Amino acid sequence: METGRHGEVDIRAEPAVLVSVRLRDDDADADASVRELQALAETAGVRVVGTLEQRRAAPRGKTYIGKGKVEELAAMCRELSAKVAIFDNELAPSQIQELEKALAVKVIDRSELILDIFANRATTRQAQLQVEIAQLEYTAPRLRAMWSHLGQVTGGAPVGVGTRGPGEQQLEIDRRIVKAKLDKLRRELGEIEARRSREVLQRREEHFTAALVGYTNAGKSTLFNRLTRGGAFAADKLFATLGTRVEQWNLGGGNAAMLSDTVGFIQRLPHHLVASFRATLEDAIASHVVLIVLDASDRSALMQHETVTEVLDEIGASTQPRILLLNKCDRMRESWIPEDGADRRLEEWMARVPDAVPISAVTGQGLDELAARVLALMKGDTRTCVLSLALSEGRAVDFLEKRVPVRERRWTDDGRVELTVEIGRRQLEQLLSGGARMTVDGLPAHEGLRSLWPPPPRAAPVRERPHDSFAVGE
Numbered sequence: 001m002e003t004g005r006h007g008e009v010d011i012r013a014e015p016a017v018l019v020s021v022r023l024r025d026d027d028a029d030a031d032a033s034v035r036e037l038q039a040l041a042e043t044a045g046v047r048v049v050g051t052l053e054q055r056r057a058a059p060r061g062k063t064y065i066g067k068g069k070v071e072e073l074a075a076m077c078r079e080l081s082a083k084v085a086i087f088d089n090e091l092a093p094s095q096i097q098e099l100e101k102a103l104a105v106k107v108i109d110r111s112e113l114i115l116d117i118f119a120n121r122a123t124t125r126q127a128q129l130q131v132e133i134a135q136l137e138y139t140a141p142r143l144r145a146m147w148s149h150l151g152q153v154t155g156g157a158p159v160g161v162g163t164r165g166p167g168e169q170q171l172e173i174d175r176r177i178v179k180a181k182l183d184k185l186r187r188e189l190g191e192i193e194a195r196r197s198r199e200v201l202q203r204r205e206e207h208f209t210a211a212l213v214g215y216t217n218a219g220k221s222t223l224f225n226r227l228t229r230g231g232a233f234a235a236d237k238l239f240a241t242l243g244t245r246v247e248q249w250n251l252g253g254g255n256a257a258m259l260s261d262t263v264g265f266i267q268r269l270p271h272h273l274v275a276s277f278r279a280t281l282e283d284a285i286a287s288h289v290v291l292i293v294l295d296a297s298d299r300s301a302l303m304q305h306e307t308v309t310e311v312l313d314e315i316g317a318s319t320q321p322r323i324l325l326l327n328k329c330d331r332m333r334e335s336w337i338p339e340d341g342a343d344r345r346l347e348e349w350m351a352r353v354p355d356a357v358p359i360s361a362v363t364g365q366g367l368d369e370l371a372a373r374v375l376a377l378m379k380g381d382t383r384t385c386v387l388s389l390a391l392s393e394g395r396a397v398d399f400l401e402k403r404v405p406v407r408e409r410r411w412t413d414d415g416r417v418e419l420t421v422e423i424g425r426r427q428l429e430q431l432l433s434g435g436a437r438m439t440v441d442g443l444p445a446h447e448g449l450r451s452l453w454p455p456p457p458r459a460a461p462v463r464e465r466p467h468d469s470f471a472v473g474e
């Protein structure tokens with residue numbers, strides 16, 4: 001079925017002009033935005049033949065850009081034989097209609113471009129469904145504009161409030177078809193998500209989980225492949241990764257965490273996509289620690305960092321510790337030197353976020369420190385205590401011998417072993433939640449745990465948050 005994307009555009013086939021309107025006099029941001037639109041267009045396979053920029057205090061209602069600019073753009077499209085104009089700004093359906101009429105080319109906006117990239121990249125069923133739902137939701141409101149437009153060009157009955165021309169009837173039919181299709185897709189996606197959700201929670205129960213998150217192209221998949229046995233697709237493209245991958249990450253000393261790699265973020269992500277991809281980000285939301293991968297060599301690193309922390313807060317990944325990784329340290333020098341010639345970017349980041357870790361996923365710089373930091377978080381606060389276990393608790397004894405410094409061993413006559421260990425809180429909790437039976441300093445295990453790490457005198461008031469069930473018990 002034709003979903004009414006105001007006439008399907010194969011944006012890869014036709015030469016395109018990029019249009020960027022700067023609403024504020026904020027050059028740094030606007031430059032980054034134009035560069036990003038360019039990168040998005042390249043990723044989508046668009047052949048860009050020209051770029052038009054305009055400064056405006058506010059968008060002009062009917063066509064977004066001013067009348068003179070519309071004429072200039074029309075002339076530019078004619079001269080360059082462009083068939084598509086891609087706007088960096090979000091356009092209303094009626095603005096697209098007006099612009100297409102005036103320019104005689106296809107007009108799409110940034111959201112639609114991103115949706116197009118996602119649609120071409122989605123390989124898992126979950127990602128495909130997410131994209132399809134977002135596209136239907138995004139284009140459904142445009143149906144009215146499309147049909148009223150059609151009414152005019154075909155000379156059909158005028159379509160306005162209170163009239164029911166042929167376009168209006170068709171619109172109703174299309175709406176119903178779209179709604180039925182959306183219901184069906186949402187049901188299928190719901191089933192996949194429920195299954196994934198169970199997996200995520202189970203993984204969290206059984207392992208210490210770390211999630212790589214960050215702006216698109218920051219180097220998450222490259223880092224993931226370096227830290228684990230790999231398998232993630234990494235490329236110099238925006239949105240190379242659209243699904244989630246999880247692999248074991250050896251932290252040293254027999255300790256391992258489960259590491260996840262996922263879809264990257266971008267500023268002004270179409271909000272339908274955020275909603276659709278929330279489930280893909282579930283690993284990050286539920287993880288014990290969030291590792292923010294930042295391309296510190298990128299000129300827009302500040303904006304990218306802001307975007308990432310905003311999205312993390314928005315999706316509810318705000319209870320666990322975050323570690324900022326200043327990636328691509330190896331190419332700081334070659335990437336860009338500030339005007340005064342002195343590159344102090346790393347120092348500035350370290351001043352801003354003192355516990356950030358400079359790394360390079362390519363050369364391996366800083367990755368030992370990263371593992372040590374995550375291991376420390378995984379162990380939690382350590383204490384020395386005596387654990388007494390029945391010899392039949394083979395798995396637990398094995399865990400302790402492999403992962404925890406054991407200071408003393410004593411076998412008692414009643415078939416038990418007493419181990420004096422230096423153990424982290426999380427490790428002890430993990431043993432107990434795995435069903436190990438033991439005493440801690442002669443006390444029943446949970447009582448012993450509480451006496452080693454007494455709860456704070458009065459619990460802080462619990463704030464209502466949708467994801468409190470995932471809160472980390474560090």
Ligand SMILES: Nc1nc2c(ncn2[C@@H]2O[C@H](COP(=O)(O)OP(=O)(O)OP(=O)(O)O)[C@@H](O)[C@H]2O)c(=O)[nH]1
Binds near residue numbers: 217264328329362
């Ligand atoms: N020089 C250098 N390049 C890097 C480093 N890390 C990643 N890259 C390059 O950056 C590009 C993007 O890497 P990816 O790992 O695909 O990035 P990503 O964050 O997974 O991107 P998305 O999946 O699109 O969100 C690739 O060309 C990598 O080779 C690094 O530490 N140094």
Ligand SMILES: [Mg+2]
Binds near residue numbers: 233262
């Ligand atoms: Mg990736």
